[in-house]
Each structure stands twice: as C-alpha cells, then as structure tokens.
Amino acid sequence: MKIGLxxxxxxxxxxxxxxxxxxxxxxxxxxxxxxxxxxxxxxxPMANSGYEHLTQSCNDLFIENFSGFxxxxxxxxxxxxxxxxxxxxxxxxxxxxxxxxxxYELVEFLTDILKIDTLDAYFPHKVGIHQSCHxxxxxxxxxxxxxxxxxxxxxxxxxxxxxxxxxTELDRVDECCGFGGLFCIAEEAVSVKMGKDRITDxxxxxxxxxxxxxxxxxxxxxxxxxxxxxxxxxxxxxxILNSSSIKV
Amino acid sequence: xxxxxxxATLAEVFNRDEDRxxxxxxxxxxxRQKRDRSANLTxxxxxxxxxxxxxxxxxxxxxHDYLLQFEDNLKKNGVKVYxxxxxxxxxxxxxxxxxxxxxxxxxxxxxxLTEECHLNEYLADRGIDVINSDLGEYIQQIDxxxxxxxxxxxxxxxxEEIGELxxxxxxxxxxxxxxxxxxxxxxxxxxxxxxxxxxALTGVxxxxxxxxxxxxxxxxxxxxxxxxLCEVQIASMGLEKIIPERKHLGVFLRLLARxxxxxxxxxxxxxxxxxxxxxxxxxxxxxxxxSELLARPDFRDSLKCIKCGSCMNTCPxxxxxxxxxxxxxxxxxxxxxxxPNLDMKKHADLPFASTLxxxxxxxxxxxxxxxxxxxxxxxxxxxxxxxxxxxTFSMKAMALxxxxxxxxxTAGKTGRWILxxxxxxxxxKFNPWYKQRDMPDSPEQSFGEWYSKNVxxx
Numbered sequence: 079m080k081i082g083l084x085x086x087x088x089x090x091x092x093x094x095x096x097x098x099x100x101x102x103x104x105x106x107x108x109x110x111x112x113x114x115x116x117x118x119x120x121x122x123p124m125a126n127s128g129y130e131h132l133t134q135s136c137n138d139l140f141i142e143n144f145s146g147f148x149x150x151x152x153x154x155x156x157x158x159x160x161x162x163x164x165x166x167x168x169x170x171x172x173x174x175x176x177x178x179x180x181x182y183e184l185v186e187f188l189t190d191i192l193k194i195d196t197l198d199a200y201f202p203h204k205v206g207i208h209q210s211c212h213x214x215x216x217x218x219x220x221x222x223x224x225x226x227x228x229x230x231x232x233x234x235x236x237x238x239x240x241x242x243x244x245x246t247e248l249d250r251v252d253e254c255c256g257f258g259g260l261f262c263i264a265e266e267a268v269s270v271k272m273g274k275d276r277i278t279d280x281x282x283x284x285x286x287x288x289x290x291x292x293x294x295x296x297x298x299x300x301x302x303x304x305x306x307x308x309x310x311x312x313x314x315x316x317x318i319l320n321s322s323s324i325k326v
Numbered sequence: 327x328x329x330x331x332x333x334a335t336l337a338e339v340f341n342r343d344e345d346r347x348x349x350x351x352x353x354x355x356x357x358r359q360k361r362d363r364s365a366n367l368t369x370x371x372x373x374x375x376x377x378x379x380x381x382x383x384x385x386x387x388x389x390h391d392y393l394l395q396f397e398d399n400l401k402k403n404g405v406k407v408y409x410x411x412x413x414x415x416x417x418x419x420x421x422x423x424x425x426x427x428x429x430x431x432x433x434x435x436x437x438x439l440t441e442e443c444h445l446n447e448y449l450a451d452r453g454i455d456v457i458n459s460d461l462g463e464y465i466q467q468i469d470x471x472x473x474x475x476x477x478x479x480x481x482x483x484x485x486e487e488i489g490e491l492x493x494x495x496x497x498x499x500x501x502x503x504x505x506x507x508x509x510x511x512x513x514x515x516x517x518x519x520x521x522x523x524x525x526a527l528t529g530v531x532x533x534x535x536x537x538x539x540x541x542x543x544x545x546x547x548x549x550x551x552x553x554x555l556c557e558v559q560i561a562s563m564g565l566e567k568i569i570p571e572r573k574h575l576g577v578f579l580r581l582l583a584r585x586x587x588x589x590x591x592x593x594x595x596x597x598x599x600x601x602x603x604x605x606x607x608x609x610x611x612x613x614x615x616x617s618e619l620l621a622r623p624d625f626r627d628s629l630k631c632i633k634c635g636s637c638m639n640t641c642p643x644x645x646x647x648x649x650x651x652x653x654x655x656x657x658x659x660x661x662x663x664x665x666p667n668l669d670m671k672k673h674a675d676l677p678f679a680s681t682l683x684x685x686x687x688x689x690x691x692x693x694x695x696x697x698x699x700x701x702x703x704x705x706x707x708x709x710x711x712x713x714x715x716x717x718t719f720s721m722k723a724m725a726l727x728x729x730x731x732x733x734x735x736t737a738g739k740t741g742r743w744i745l746x747x748x749x750x751x752x753x754x755k756f757n758p759w760y761k762q763r764d765m766p767d768s769p770e771q772s773f774g775e776w777y778s779k780n781v782x783x784x
Contacts, residue, residue, distance in 0.1 A: 087728065090773045091738040092766045097773035101781075113777050116731040124728075126682065126701065128708035129721040135729030215684035223362065224640065224688035226371040250355070254642050258681025265679060266758040267338040271347060271646045272681075273763075301763025 081111045082147035084181070086157040086293075087119040093293050096314035100153040100184055103320040107192055111151075114143035122160035126259045130164065137165055141173050149191065150181040153316045155213030155291045158183040163216075183217055184316055185291045189232045195239070201321045202242030205313075206285030207233050208276065208299070209252040210292030219291060223252050233291060236319055243318065246283040253279075257298035273302045281310055289315045332675040336651035337643075350482060351645040357478075358639045360588025361689065368584060377577050379693035382630035385568050386620065392535040392568045393611065399538025403600040405607040413443035416612050420445060420527065420560060423608050424454055427558055429525045435542070435549035436460040437529030438476050438633060439562050439612060442655045445527075456527075457519050459548040461512055468495045474649030476656055477586050477635035482648050516548070526552030528598075530563035530609075531632070532578055536571045539599040540609070543582060543592040550596050560608045561598070565616045566629040578632060581691035585634040615668045624702045628663050630692040637686035637696055643679055652676060659686035663699040666707060674712035677703035735774065742768040 081104060085097040104111045120140065121133030140161065144150045152158050161181050167174040188194050213219040213233075220231035237243055256262065256272025263269075277299055280288050288310065290296050296312040303310055341347055365371045385392060397407050410416035416439075424432060432449070434440065434456050446456045446467070458467045462479035466472065468491050473479030480488070489503035498511050528549045532541040540561055542549045553559050569578065575595075583589040601607040620626050638644045638658030649657035654665045654673060662680060665673035677700045686696040707713060727733050744751050745768035753760050771779075 085773050087734065087738070091742060092768065094769050094771065094773035094776055098776065101777075113774075113781070115774060115778065118731055118734040119728040121725075121728065124721050124725055126704070127717070127721060128678075128704035128713060129718075129725070130705050131709070132721055132725040135725065139729060139731070211681065211683035211685075215688065222685075222688055224685055226365050226368075252685075254681050254683035254685070256642065256681060258683075261678070261681050263758045265334045265337060265643070265647075266761060267334070267341040268643055268647050269681075270762040271341055271344070272642050275351070275646075297766055298763065300766065301759065304764040305762060 079109055080146075080148045081109050082144045082150045083111050083113045084117060084120075084144065084150050084152035084157070085113065086152060086154045088297070089154060089293050092297065093314065096153055096293055096316055099314065099316040099320040100151070103184075103316055104151065106198075106320070107188070107194060109192070117143045120157040120160045121164070122157060123259055125160065125164055133164070134168065137167060137174065138169070140165060141167055141170065141177060144177050144181075145173050148180065149187065150177060151184055151187045152181070153184045153291070153314060154293060155183045155185075155210045155217050155219065156294055159212040159216035183213060183219070183291055185213070185219055185232050185236060186217060188319070189235055194236075197236070197239040197319060198322045199240040199319050200242050201240050201318045203286045204244045204246050204284050205237065205287045205289050205318065206246045206248060206280035206283060207231075207237065208255060208280075208288050208290040208292075208295055209233070210290050210295045211252075211254050213291045214252050220252070233289075233315060236315070237289070240318060240321070246280065246285040248279050248283060250279055255295045255299055257295045259294075262298055269298070270302060273298050277302060277308070277310070281308070285310060287311050287313045287318075289313050289318055291315050330672075331653070333647065333651050333653070333679040334675065336653065337647035337679070340648045340651055341646070347646055349484070350648060351642075353481060354639045354645045357587055358636075358689075361585060361636055361639065362588075364584040364588040364590065368580065374577055374581055375691055375693050378581055378632075378691055379630060381569060381574050381577060382692050383627075385566070385570065386626055386629050389565065389568065389620065392570060393565060396533055396535040396538060396568055397611070399535070400609055401538075403538045405538070405600065405609050408608065408610045410610050410612045410614070412614050416440075416443050416562060416610055416614070417445050417448040419610050420562070421449060421452055421454070423558065423560060424449070424525055425452075427524070429454070429558065431455045431457075431523050432525040432527055433457050433459050433519050433523040433552045433556070434527045435529065435544060435552055436463050436479070437527065437562055438473075438655060439529060439564050439614075440527065441473060442614065443562075443612070445562075457516075457523075459516055459519065459552055460544070460546060461509060464512060464516065465491065468492075472650070472655060474657060475635055475638055476633050482650065516551075520548075520551040520555050523552065524556055525558040525560065526556035527560040527562060528553060530561050530567050531582070532569050532575060533563055533567045534570075534572050534575070535568050537599065539572070539597050540567075541575060541579075542596050542598065543579070543594065544596075545589075545593045547594050550594055553596070553598065557604065558606045558608070559598070559601070560610065562610045562612060564612055564614065566631075582632055582634055585636040585689065585691040619664075619667045622667065625663065625667060625699055627694050628660070628667075628696075628699060630694050631660055631664070632692060633660075634691055636689040636691065640685045640689045641680075642683065642685075643681065647679070652679065659696045659700070660694070663694075663696055663703060666703050670707060670710060671712055674707045677707060735772075738772055742770075742772070746770075
C-alpha cells in the first residue's frame with residue numbers, strides 16, 4: 079500500500095511535529111509512506127475567500143504531486159475536505175477525480191481503511207476533543223449533534239485505544255471554534271469570542287489538552303490559550319496516537 | 327438602519343460588551359437545545375426534513391402552475407388577488423386598498439415580507455398608521471429598530487430594556503421588568519388596537535394551491551384577532567410560500583415550530599379561505615427578487631425557506647454577533663444567502679460572515695445547503711467585482727506563492743525566521759490575529775526540511 083503524505087502548508091511550516099507523528103504512525107502501522115517534496119497547499123485559503131478561480135495552479139501542482147499513489151493521507155480534515163470537494167483539472171479531470179476519491183484524513187484512514195483496533199500508545203492526560211467542523215460535517219468523522227441519528231465518533235474510537243488517556247466531556251459537543259480560515263482575520267472579534275468560549279467549555283471539564291484532527295482550529299485556540307497564559311495545551315491527534323515513545 | 331457599516335464592524339461593536347454576548351449566545355443556544363430535544367422526540371425527523379425538501383423542490387420547479395392554480399382558487403373563494411413585482415408595487419397596492427376605503431389605521435401581524443418592503447414607513451408617509459401586533463415586533467417598532475431575528479424579533483433586548491421602553495412609550499412605572507406584567511400592558515394596549523382597526527394585514531406561512539386557502543402560524547393569536555375583527559383583511563406573501571396540497575401541511579406544520587423553538591406546533595395555525603359576509607379579503611403575491619433567485623441554479627433552493635429561524639439559533643456567528651449586525655431584515659445564515667440576490671453590493675459582506683461550519687444546513691427543516699450557498703456566493707461576489715481590491719491583490723500574491731514550491735519554501739522559511747528573530751514585524755497592532763491571540767511558536771525547520779534530512783530517499 080503506497081501512501082502519499084500530504085502535509086498542508088501551515089502544518090509543514092508551523093507544526094512539523096504533527097507531520098512527523100503522522101508519518102511515524104503510518105509507518106508503524108505498516109504503510110509505505112512517502113512525502114512528495116514539491117507540495118504546497120490545497121488552495122482552500124483562496125477558494126473560501128471567493129477566489130476559487132485562482133486555485134488552478136495549486137490544483138495542478140497537487141495532481142502532479144499525488145497521482146500514482148494508492149491513497150493520499152493528510153493530518154488535516156479541512157484541507158482533505160477541500161480537495162474532495164474542489165480539486166479539478168482542465169488538463170486531466172480523470173486524474174483529479176481519482177485523487178478526490180482516494181484522499182483521506184488521517185483519523186478516517188486509520189478507522190476505515192487500515193481498520194485498526196489496537197494501538198500501542200500511552201498518553202496519561204485528560205483530553206478534550208475538538209470536532210473540527212470540516213471533519214465533522216464535511217467528512218463525517220463523528221455524528222453531528224443537529225441530526226437525529228445514532229452516535230459515533232472516529233476520533234473517540236481511536237483515542238479510546240490510547241492507554242492512560244481520559245476523554246473529557248463538553249457542554250457543546252461540536253460547536254465551531256471560530257477559526258474559519260480568513261474569517262479569523264476579517265471577523266476578528268467574533269472569531270476570538272468563539273475560540274474563547276470553546277476553550278472555556280474544555281477547561282470547565284478539566285481538559286489538560288485539546289486535540290483535533292485539524293490543526294487550524296487548534297492553532298487559533300492555541301493563540302488564545304497562550305495569550306491568556308493558560309496551562310492547557312493543544313495537540314494534534316496524530317501526536318497522541320503516536321505517543322508510545324514518550325517516557326513516563 | 328444603521329448605515330453602511332459591514333458585519334465585521336457591527337459585530338465588533340456588539341462584542342465590546344462580553345456579558346451581553348454571553349447572554350445573547352446562551353438564550354439562543356437554549357432554543358437550539360429545545361429544538362434538538364423536540365426533533366429527537368419526533369418519529370422520522372430526518373425523513374420529514376427530506377419530505378419537506380422534496381415537496382419544496384417540486385414547488386420551485388412548478389411554481390408558475392401552482393401560482394396560477396392558487397390564484398384561480400383564491401378568486402373562486404371570493405378573494406381579490408394582486409401581483410406585485412417589487413416592494414414599491416406591493417406598498418402601492420396596500421395603500422390603494424386602504425385609501426379606497428378611507429382607512430388610516432391598520433393592524434399588522436408579523437410579516438417579514440412587509441418589513442423587507444418597508445411598508446410601515448411607506449404608509450406612515452401617506453398618513454396611515456400601522457401597528458405591529460406581535461409582541462416582539464411591537465417592541466421593535468416602539469424602539470424604531472428593525473427585527474434582529476425573524477421569529478424572535480427582539481431577542482437581543484433584555485427585559486429591563488423593554489421595561490424602559492414601555493415606561494417611555496406606554497407610561498408604565500419606571501423599573502418594571504417583569505415579563506408577565508409587561509406582556510399584560512402590551513396586551514391591554516393591543517386589545518384596543520384590535521377593537522378599533524378596520525383593516526388587518528397578515529403574512530402567510532403556507533399557501534395551499536389546491537384549495538386557495540392560506541395558513542398563518544402564530545403563538546399569540548394576534549393574526550386571528552386582527553383578521554376576525556376587521557372589515558378589510560390583507561395578506562402579503564412571497565411567491566415561494568406555495569405548497570401544492572393541504573395534506574402537505576402535515577409535513578410542514580410538524581417541522582416549523584419544532585425547528586423554530588422546539589415547540590410541537592404553533593398555538594394557532596389559522597386557515598383563511600374566504601371572506602365573511604361584509605368583509606373583503608385581498609391577497610398580494612410578491613416577487614421582489616424571487617424570480618431572479620429562481621433563475622440562479624446554484625441558489626434557487628434558498629426559496630424553500632419556511633422562515634423558522636433555526637439556522638440563526640444554531641449559528642455561532644449569529645449568536646455572538648447579534649442579528650442587527652447583518653444590516654438586513656432577514657439576518658443570520660439564511661439572510662446571508664438571500665440578501666446578495668437582492669442587492670449584491672450592499673450585502674457583499676454577508677456571505678463572509680460565516681466560518682462555513684455547516685450547522686445551519688443540518689438544522690434546516692427543508693435541507694437548504696446553506697453553507698454551500700455561502701461558499702458559492704463568495705465566488706459570485708468576487709467575480710462580480712464586489713471584493714476589495716486590496717484583498718484581490720493579496721489573494722493573487724498568495725496564489726502565486728502557493729503555485730511554486732520554490733517560492734513557497736522560501737516564503738515559509740522567511741516567515742519562520744521573522745517570527746523567531748524579528749517578531750515585532752508580525753506581533754503588532756496591524757495584525758488582527760495578534761490583537762487577542764499569540765502567534766504560533768515558530769519551529770527551526772519545516773517538516774519538508776526535516777524530511778529531506780532524516781528520511782532516506784528511495
């Protein structure tokens with residue numbers, strides 16, 4: 079099984095440890111992973127701002143980097159959703175369509191493709207799960223609170239395999255954190271208020287860490303946590319799932 | 327209206343009072359929770375939503391025929407029918423009906439359409455006094471402010487503020503803020519209005535093509551009070567309010583109040599069909615942008631809206647910015663997809679007042695893909711040139727950077743270097759991120775750099 083590792087631009091630049099954890103975790107689980115070095119970005123920042131028409135070169139580059147793999151896996155629900163919904167090509171729409179069909183966010187790749195049921199991971203902390211909206215309502219990584227439907231949660235399913243870890247609850251299980259791409263700049267006041275309120279929900283329930291399949295939400299919440307000198311930390315779910323090497 | 331300030335600016339002002347934001351957010355979240363409980367207690371909730379959406383798809387696809395059928399049946403029932411292309415025509419029609427009968431006072435029950443048409447102002451300019459008879463609308467009218475929510479028009483006001491308004495306008499004792507007492511005062515006042523008004527105007531929730539009847543849903547019974555006591559009854563409805571058959575009400579009435587406020591059904595679901603002896607009934611079918619919306623394939627599904635307001639209650643941006651910051655009669659997510667169709671320039675900011683979290687689409691009882699339409703409106707607004715040139719410039723620069731791995735890697739490296747060695751260049755007041763958030767810690771090397779050093783190339 080050949081996996082192309084897609085590391086979104088901001089993860090690559092700002093959160094290399096999450097990317098390393100993703101790579102190591104997939105390798106540990108027996109996958110053959112490689113990282114095409116000429117990748118940049120999925121194009122979502124432009125598209126969500128109304129400039130999808132400027133994303134063709136990003137799309138072409140993406141297709142160039144990720145054709146020829148069995149699967150494309152990324153530690154970012156939002157970027158994966160963008161590719162699934164919006165990757166197109168003028169030159170070779172078949173290639174685009176093929177990638178749209180074989181790209182997976184890390185959590186769903188572990189639960190749905192690798193179908194893992196055990197993990198050698200240890201993380202003795204209280205952890206709150208932030209359901210990123212794109213992971214939740216776009217990729218259906220968990221049941222959505224608005225719908226009348228049976229409950230499930232793929233991130234929870236994986237975190238329950240981690241020894242020592244305690245999942246903390248939330249009053250609002252899947253409320254948006256307010257990151258929203260350029261929304262966090264254009265609507266700074268509302269964005270920060272949304273982030274603060276999400277954090278408070280986590281801290282009220284005793285979370286030491288907030289985790290998510292999306293680092294963009296976490297980056298936004300981390301900025302607020304650090305500004306307020308909070309002891310609560312953010313951590314990408316890959317780092318928890320790959321945490322067996324951490325000495326206790 | 328509060329002038330031309332955009333949503334972000336008005337939302338920033340709203341957020342200066344954090345306690346109020348928390349209170350507003352909490353009140354609406356409580357309603358969202360009531361909606362959830364109610365939905366979970368309803369057998370086949372998701373199937374009901376699907377059915378409602380499908381019925382409305384049929385209506386949208388056959389609107390022409392259903393409207394003519396409805397008109398035909400209205401006429402058979404003795405109702406006078408009018409067609410209005412826009413707000414101006416609508417207001418002229420209402421004015422003519424009233425002035426022909428020498429009526430200079432009218433009572434109105436909640437109608438978002440007449441709010442959109444600014445009917446009250448139009449009639450006031452011509453010497454006709456209109457009183458909104460829904461409590462929330464009445465309060466907003468006294469305060470000379472538009473509704474902030476389509477179902478809960480004064481949800482942004484605290485009871486103390488309402489007490490103050492009543493003190494000022496209705497002469498209640500200062501400091502009175504007990505909701506029951508305030509409601510009693512308003513009721514007494516409105517009772518007199520109902521008794522003395524010769525004309526009553528209502529909105530329409532559902533117009534049944536098959537029978538020519540229309541249904542008005544209220545909790546306060548005010549539409550009925552107005553209609554039952556008047557000699558001239560007027561109904562104004564948007565073209566999209568049609569449903570094909572009476573049996574379809576079984577789907578919509580089950581969804582409407584549950585979605586809106588978690589109530590099984592509105593207290594009154596009144597069917598109006600034909601005038602009483604001696605009474606006149608008039609019905610105005612209003613286009614006001616509906617045909618144009620119908621002609622936009624990407625956006626026509628927004629005509630399915632039954633105005634329940636659930637998308638507002640669930641929207642975290644709405645809850646934390648307040649309805650008035652949308653500077654449009656219909657606020658929140660649904661307002662943000664309806665408004666650009668009416669005036670794209672004026673409402674170019676609204677589709678951006680969202681994180682695209684998608685909760686709105688999930689609560690929508692007629693399954694309008696609201697967040698997908700927000701995304702699509704953004705594309706249209708940019709293409710039509712309603713985006714700031716500064717933004718276009720930075721987007722082009724971003725697209726250029728991201729299309730070249732070399733430029734991107736250099737830019738990334740430079741950015742991280744600045745964060746590490748010259749943070750003042752980024753951590754300053756010109757950076758909206760930094761106002762209330764720290765910048766991320768900047769690692770020495772990117773993942774790409776780590777990978778090329780540490781992982782053997784095969």
